[in-house]
Amino acid sequence: MKKSSRQTNFVSESDNTPEEKQSRKKTACKSEPDYVECDACRLSPLCSPVKVGDHTYDFTGKMVNRRHYFKRGEMIFKQGEKAELIFAISAGSLKLIAHVKDSNRVIDFRIPGELIDVCSLNEGRYAYSAQALEDIYLCEIGKETLNDIASQIPEVQGRLMKVVSQELINIQKSSMLMHGNINSEEKIAAFILNLAWRYQNSGYSSRKFKLNMTRTDIADFLGLSKESVIRLFKKLQQRKFIQFKGKNVNIIDVEALQNFVGIKLI
Amino acid sequence: MKKSSRQTNFVSESDNTPEEKQSRKKTACKSEPDYVECDACRLSPLCSPVKVGDHTYDFTGKMVNRRHYFKRGEMIFKQGEKAELIFAISAGSLKLIAHVKDSNRVIDFRIPGELIDVCSLNEGRYAYSAQALEDIYLCEIGKETLNDIASQIPEVQGRLMKVVSQELINIQKSSMLMHGNINSEEKIAAFILNLAWRYQNSGYSSRKFKLNMTRTDIADFLGLSKESVIRLFKKLQQRKFIQFKGKNVNIIDVEALQNFVGIKLI
DNA sequence: CGCGAGATTGAGTTCTCTCAACTTCTGTGG
């Protein structure tokens, strides 16, 4: 399994085979980003060849603009702009921001393998902005092209259906998890658990990952103050559920964490 | 416009024509529930005839079990049961409950015109239970039948796609609205605004409607105490945003409410 | 190596919860 080669670096990594360690070293010096496996990407059904009759067509080349680079801090798109593309994150992470009442609010984060703006397939305008939390690579599909092809080829229509309904399931799960938490500690715990589950979905370790956003972003997203976020991280650490070292997260006791939050995802 | 005939009864209704008043009187004596207009139902794309070549087929009869009655308090389905049906509410409202940690948590509400369990189209088990908040009527579609037909008839596939992606948009909007509220008053305001928007989507008044759930249900859903819910209702009333009379809601100043919450939906 | 953004800590204030008492509403049976 290539699994451990996609874990984020963290504290002591004793569970790697020497071979894997070496393969990481090769690419470790700055360089090559940690691209998500295409198989784990939510867009993959639309990135693989389609059989029509006797022929096999590869729409990938036509539709997908692959691994478009954006610099850390760069805006991928802005609220109100015409929404013509669907994005999938190939490497890196970003935050979604709603601009309201002359202030901004973080409304979500996206990690490798996840999609942005699948909703409104029938175009429209972006309901929020997207900003890179680090240097990132995005794959892009034009909505119009996609809809055209889908309406002509049932197989593509079916795959699009798969993508959209998977998205629906994921959003629903997330919102179930994030909702109705009694206190802030539960809220934070749910947040971490949610990320863990999503990293797992993208083929990464669900136990160790990096929080690429700032504490302030997290606070903003959860409707807490940044000081509370910090104190609650500490509390969860004292409970021996999670270990925090700077931006690195290490879930020590997943089961306890799940019991604490009250919902089992992983 | 039939609009006012679908408003919930509330305080002083001076904006009805005599004709409309009469037409309500006819059905007012106990009896006939206030069914949602089929046009406003999220399931409608799957309830109207489909043209295939020269023929027009009506799958409604085949697929949809219409207006199945459930008594107030009755469980429509229970968490963990095999999920074979998609439901649309024709009249009445219900709550969705997740059973966790030997306690239950209200995770959402559904009003007329809305769908239940569209997600996991590829069946699976119910992730939560559904309980009627009042006497209700549900339309039901078997998932397997639906998938079969959809896979054979592109037009149906396309319509199903429309239903699912609309659902995705709605959930996303709701979760944007409900998320990251700084304090409980904003949270409650967002909750009311969310319901208003949803009632509007179903062709009802967005200004006047009824909260069929208990204060305890609302509290549970929002992660507040029932006492707080009551006090915050009062606060919003003092601000002249919303008027509460028992279960009846009357939004007095939509704009102010939107500014207060910070997101414009309606 | 120094700067600045981000992270952390402490103190005091405000908000929300809990508990308990009380009122109002609703549905049922006489």
Added chain:
DNA sequence: CCACAGAAGTTGAGAGAACTCAATCTCGCG
């Protein structure tokens, strides 16, 4: 149609949680 019982809603007081503000620390980047 009324009386009653239980459920739901409301109110107040005190405890605990989370926020704000301000000071300080840390780490990554130029």
